[in-house]
Amino acid sequence: MADPMRIRAVLSGDKVDVKVLIRHDMETGLRKDANGKIIPAHFIQTLTAKYEDKTVLDTVMGIAVSKDPFLSFKFKGGVKGGKLVVSWVDNLGDTRTDTAIVS
Amino acid sequence: MKLIMKYSLTILAILVAPCVLAEGSSSDEIAKYRELLADGNPAELWEMRGEELWKKKVSPNNVSLERCDLGKGPGVLKGAYVELPRYFEDVNKVMDLEQRLIFCRTSIQGLSYEQAVSSHFGSVGNPSDIEALVAYITSESKGMKMAVSIKHPKEMEAYEIGKNFFYYRAGTHDFSCATCHSSDKKRIRLQELSNLLNKKDAQKTYATWPAYRVSQGEVRTMQHRLSDCLRQQRFPEPKYASTTMTALIMFMAKNAEGGVFDGPALKR
Amino acid sequence: MKKIIITLFISLIVTGCVTATIQPDYAKAMLELLNKDFVSKGPATVERIVNQDSVQHFCSIYNKSRSEEMSEQITASQLKTIKYPSDENYIGNWEEGEKIAQNGRGFQSSDPLGGVNGGNCYACHRITKNEISYGDIGPSLYNYGKKHGNNEKVYKYTWAKIYNSQAFTACSDMPRFGHAGILNEKQIKDVMALLLDPKSPTNQ
Numbered sequence: 001m002a003d004p005m006r007i008r009a010v011l012s013g014d015k016v017d018v019k020v021l022i023r024h025d026m027e028t029g030l031r032k033d034a035n036g037k038i039i040p041a042h043f044i045q046t047l048t049a050k051y052e053d054k055t056v057l058d059t060v061m062g063i064a065v066s067k068d069p070f071l072s073f074k075f076k077g078g079v080k081g082g083k084l085v086v087s088w089v090d091n092l093g094d095t096r097t098d099t100a101i102v103s
Numbered sequence: 104m105k106l107i108m109k110y111s112l113t114i115l116a117i118l119v120a121p122c123v124l125a126e127g128s129s130s131d132e133i134a135k136y137r138e139l140l141a142d143g144n145p146a147e148l149w150e151m152r153g154e155e156l157w158k159k160k161v162s163p164n165n166v167s168l169e170r171c172d173l174g175k176g177p178g179v180l181k182g183a184y185v186e187l188p189r190y191f192e193d194v195n196k197v198m199d200l201e202q203r204l205i206f207c208r209t210s211i212q213g214l215s216y217e218q219a220v221s222s223h224f225g226s227v228g229n230p231s232d233i234e235a236l237v238a239y240i241t242s243e244s245k246g247m248k249m250a251v252s253i254k255h256p257k258e259m260e261a262y263e264i265g266k267n268f269f270y271y272r273a274g275t276h277d278f279s280c281a282t283c284h285s286s287d288k289k290r291i292r293l294q295e296l297s298n299l300l301n302k303k304d305a306q307k308t309y310a311t312w313p314a315y316r317v318s319q320g321e322v323r324t325m326q327h328r329l330s331d332c333l334r335q336q337r338f339p340e341p342k343y344a345s346t347t348m349t350a351l352i353m354f355m356a357k358n359a360e361g362g363v364f365d366g367p368a369l370k371r
Numbered sequence: 372m373k374k375i376i377i378t379l380f381i382s383l384i385v386t387g388c389v390t391a392t393i394q395p396d397y398a399k400a401m402l403e404l405l406n407k408d409f410v411s412k413g414p415a416t417v418e419r420i421v422n423q424d425s426v427q428h429f430c431s432i433y434n435k436s437r438s439e440e441m442s443e444q445i446t447a448s449q450l451k452t453i454k455y456p457s458d459e460n461y462i463g464n465w466e467e468g469e470k471i472a473q474n475g476r477g478f479q480s481s482d483p484l485g486g487v488n489g490g491n492c493y494a495c496h497r498i499t500k501n502e503i504s505y506g507d508i509g510p511s512l513y514n515y516g517k518k519h520g521n522n523e524k525v526y527k528y529t530w531a532k533i534y535n536s537q538a539f540t541a542c543s544d545m546p547r548f549g550h551a552g553i554l555n556e557k558q559i560k561d562v563m564a565l566l567l568d569p570k571s572p573t574n575q
Contacts, residue, residue: 019143039227070145072143263395264401264404271423274420277547279434286508289508293506335479339409339416340412341408
């Protein structure tokens, strides 16, 4: 499995403020190395976030997203202690899932 | 006549003001951009990996780094970074954080020197263990004040050698560190230059390393920054974690005394 | 009482002598480290930095201020190094000059041996009207030709300043482009054109 994400989920009023830091090269497949060879594409294709089995975020990423992406979003209906699960899959089939508790 | 003068001056001031503002506002905008980004600093991912590496049992000796003494006792991380570089009795010399980590990786964990310094500057597909460890260890000094000592004669020696090197002009371009870093409010192209002889500037600047460098996509340490400075000064390559580098770091760390360390930071 | 005073006196002299002989020479210690702690790479050699020329050595020690006498000695010695153009033609092509001013490469450990060197003028100077990415370590050169005019005196001074800036300012931060072999005669002519050609964007 790939490197862990850092997820922070904080209840603020009636919304849960989620911030996710992701460790990923997000290589576009358009860059060349020092020898002129193309560096192979390696990027996250889909990322989903589920709160207690309900999908709160469903994304399609691509080569426009830069290295080590930082994701920030809010959703309603969460409570302190609730479980948030974030999951991504990349174009090479690598995947990562991490859980955070809403504080 | 006086009225015309008054209005002319006002109009002139209004016309001139935008030009003056334009020059200052680009650095203000960059500061705003940094503030917005600081919330999602990828360096935190390096800190997480560094914490894992610190606690990981590594062969051949199958021990972790948790007994490594960074100057405040074996395994004590809180506040260790802000007191480095410092004199270590067990090796009878002054070491900075990276030198000390290499020492612990070799003496405690049993790695060879080559293994301990391999991939010291990470690149795509080749993450650096040391950069992650430095990110973690420095984060444990977040919010604390820089407090290196030059009481021990070897610490004083390191400081003085660092100072001598700071002023040493050499190479094809006659550059020394002082060429760029000894005046207030100067910039090279559009990059502001810190005056490392000015206490406030030195405090602010020293506290921004290590940092996640967006242009590099990696957490970079002070050693990396110095290496890149020296390259642009037309100097040959400094050996990684050498005595000269530690001396220079000691000079800067002492000049930054009392400054609040806020790292790891985020830079372009 | 006398014995005590004599003993004290002698011990002071002894301590003084001992302290004097063990007074650390930090400059020397640093030089010894340079040989050990650096590795030559590409055009950047250990040999070059370990062997400062007299100006570099002097300016490293007297890094804050210098007496008028010392400064005059330096400017006089550096003025002697100036090599004026072989064909007495000072002005080249300003378009090439602009490229040289924009180019920050040359003589770095990351540069190829025998590559083309730039002057990196924009690192420190404002020059043309439209290039806003300029530094302020040196004075603005915008409208240089317009301000100073196009005559032999201005040409000679400007050439000499680029060739060896320390011919006028002892311990100047500006590299000695001609003297150090950073820019060749043709390149300096092109930079001269950038500054002095009335058609150059510097003078618009």
